[in-house]
Each structure stands twice: as C-alpha cells, then as structure tokens.
Amino acid sequence: MNVLASKEQLRASFLRWALFTVPLIVLIGFAAGQLGGPNTAWFAGLTKPGIYPPPAAFGIVWSILFVAIGLALALVASAWGAQGRGLALIVFAIHFIGTQSWTAVFFGMQDMIAGLMVLGFGIASLAVALALIWRVRRGAVYLLLPYLAWLCFAGVLNYQFITANPDGGPRGGNGAETRVEL
Structure with a gap:
C-alpha cells in the first residue's frame, strides 16, 4: 500500500x-484597505x-472572497508532494500582493487609469495562477x-x-476648487 498520509492526517x-x-x-x-478608501472628497x-x-x-x-481565497490557499498548501505546489503558491502570492495595491493606486493616488492597469495585471496573473493551481488542487480553483x-x-x-469622469475628477486632495472671476 503506497499511502503517504491518512485522510485524517490530510484533513488536519x-x-x-x-x-x-x-x-x-x-x-x-x-x-x-487602509491605504485609501472611498471616503474622500475626490471620490465623492x-x-x-x-x-x-x-x-x-x-x-x-470582499469578506466572503477573502475567506474563500484563504481556504483555496490552504487546499494548495496542504497538498504536500504535489508537483507544482510551490510555484502555484508563489505565483498566487505575487498576484495577490500586486492586486491589493489597487486601493492605494485608485483611492490614494487618485489615478483611475493606473488602477485599471493594476486590475488588468490582477486578472492576467490570476489566470496564470489558476492554471498552476488546477494542476495541484482543482477544488481550489472552484x-x-x-x-x-x-x-x-x-x-x-x-x-x-474613467469614461464617466474623463477629466479624472476633482483634484487638490480635498476636492476644493478655487474659482476666479475677472
């Protein structure tokens, strides 16, 4: 019998x-989320x-997604000996850390175009991570x-x-405008 671990050991x-x-x-x-948020005059x-x-x-x-992401990672991490496990975890970690910068870029830097680029990176890198994770634990992909x-x-x-606010929205950090009439 070639069993590395019992079902109880795998579950643990x-x-x-x-x-x-x-x-x-x-x-x-x-x-x-602490690096920026929607409670700014710019976003309002x-x-x-x-x-x-x-x-x-x-x-x-996001609360539901974070729990699901954590459980998916636990499935992959607990797949000891699975070929590609380490690479899948590394690629997902790079994806996740990079994608989490969106809040700071969109809200903190008030840059909607760069925010869209962060999301493009996030979608593309997640697709790569999902392909790698599929080889390790298909349930994690689901x-x-x-x-x-x-x-x-x-x-x-x-x-x-971006299309609704082609000028980038109000600027100046606090959303205040100065109007000068002659």
Whole structure:
C-alpha cells in the first residue's frame, strides 16, 4: 500500500493551513484597505457609473472572497508532494500582493487609469495562477472563480469610472476648487 498520509492526517493538515491562510489573507486585505478608501472628497465628486453597487456591498463581497481565497490557499498548501505546489503558491502570492495595491493606486493616488492597469495585471496573473493551481488542487480553483469574476467586474467598473469622469475628477486632495472671476 503506497499511502503517504491518512485522510485524517490530510484533513488536519488542511485545517492547520486554513488557520494560517484565512487570517493572513484577511489581514493583507484589511491592510490594503487602509491605504485609501472611498471616503474622500475626490471620490465623492466623481460621477458614479450605473453599475456601481451600494457601498456596503464591497465589504460583504470582499469578506466572503477573502475567506474563500484563504481556504483555496490552504487546499494548495496542504497538498504536500504535489508537483507544482510551490510555484502555484508563489505565483498566487505575487498576484495577490500586486492586486491589493489597487486601493492605494485608485483611492490614494487618485489615478483611475493606473488602477485599471493594476486590475488588468490582477486578472492576467490570476489566470496564470489558476492554471498552476488546477494542476495541484482543482477544488481550489472552484473556490477562486468568484474572485476572478469579481476582479473582472471591478475592471469593468473601473473602466466605467474613467469614461464617466474623463477629466479624472476633482483634484487638490480635498476636492476644493478655487474659482476666479475677472
């Protein structure tokens, strides 16, 4: 019998990894969210696209996605001995850290075009990561598909912000304007 580990040992390995990866992903997401946010005069002054969801939806969706991402990573990380496991984890880590910079770019730097480029990187790098993860744990890919869908939606929404606000929105950090009449 060529069994490396029992089902109980594999389940315990997954649970140990999940206790690490889920809080880690939530912490990274929370930290990224602190680098900017929609509570600025600049964002308030932007014309919102028709598909812009209620602001509360973002917190709910991201919370669910972060837990699913953490569980998917635990599935991959607990696949000891699986060919390509390390590469899949590295590529996903690069993807995730890079994509989390969107908040700082879009809200912090107030650069919608660069934000769209970050999302383009995120979608492309996630596609590569999903192909690598597929070889290790297919169930992890299924957990990550809603995340891919949300990134695609975010890309469309970001693009619509650009088209609805071709001038980039109000500038000056606080959204104040100075008008001089002669």
